[in-house]
Amino acid sequence: MSIEPSSAVPVLVLAVRDEYAGRRWAPPGRHWPAQPSAVGGLDLVAGGTWLAVGSAGAGGEAGAVGEAVAACLLNGFGTLAPAQARQSRGELPLLAVRGGRIDRLDLDRYDPFHLVVARASGVRVLSWGGSGSRLAELDLPTGLSVVLNDGPEGMAENRTASERIRSLMGARAARFRARFETAARPEPLPDAVSTGEAWGAWLPIVAGDGLPLDDPAALVQRREFGDGRIWGSSSISLLAFGPAGVRYDFGPAPVEGDGDWRRVEAA
Structure with a gap:
């Protein structure tokens, strides 16, 4: 995340989705008839999403009604929910972008998570460590911030x-x-046609920066943890929040070329 309140585009978000290779998914779209304004990738296993974009409703998280908002889910560590009562964490981004209150849920039914909620006015992270813990909330400061599992x-x-x-x-x-920190910070304004034009010096870094997928520091990665399953990066999302709303660019991981990127019509 990059937060610069004085910029024409004050909030930039880079989200890399890491998941087991066998878990099926669909690219961003309006996949939820009950929430037609929400846009996001679809987890074909549980029906939720890892990242959703929409417009906040009344009575939800702090922010103006109708303001463009995105919510990105990361799995956390801690105490798992009881199997018989467990709810999918993939519903949480959808709840957040319609203005729902995460703190009013029965969180003991969810495995640990971090939920990043971003809008032009700032970024808040809600963290849950499982039963017996508390829901922690943190507003990210100006500058660069990194949210991990x-x-x-x-x-x-x-x-x-x-x-x-x-x-x-x-x-x-x-x-x-x-x-x-050393690359020129882009200002992806809505009239920028291509992803490359919008994101400038960030784009080659986002695409992997030339590192092999098995490099210990790789952003776009592929790992084998010894159990026969492959864990790695499956997609990349770039979000830019400004006065005109949100710009959303999406690509598969690894990105093979500029043609792999597409602009997603969102809130």
Whole structure:
């Protein structure tokens, strides 16, 4: 996340989805008849999404009614919900973009998560570590911020016990924070036609920055953890929030070329 209140486009979000390769999904669209204004990728297993874009309704999270908002879900670490009562976390981004109150849910029914809620006025992260924990809320500061499965800047109350996973997340965050800090910050205005024109110096970095997929610091990655299953990056989303609303660019991961990107019509 890049937050610069003085910019013409004050909030930029890069979201890389990592998932097991066998989990089926569909690219962003209006997949939910009961919520026709919501746009996002569809998890074909549970029916929810990892990232949704919409317009906040009345009575929800702080922000103006009708304001463009996006919500991005990351799995967290902590106590899992009881299997017989478990609710899919994929419904949470949809709830957030229609202005629903996450803090009013029975959170004991959800596995741990971090939910990033972004709009032109700022970015808030809601973190849940499972039964016995509390819902933590954090407004991200001006500048660059990184949200991992270990929470904002890897500092959630509940974090992974795996040294290998912690090391991989840390290497990824450190390299790409440095890369984005030295690259010219784009201002993806709505009249920019192509993804390349809109995102400028960020785009080659977002596409992987030339690192092999198995590099410890790779942003776009592919891992084998020894159980026969493949874990890796399946898609990349770029969101820019400004006075005119939100610009949403989407591509598969890994991105093979500029033609892989498409602009998604959103709120």
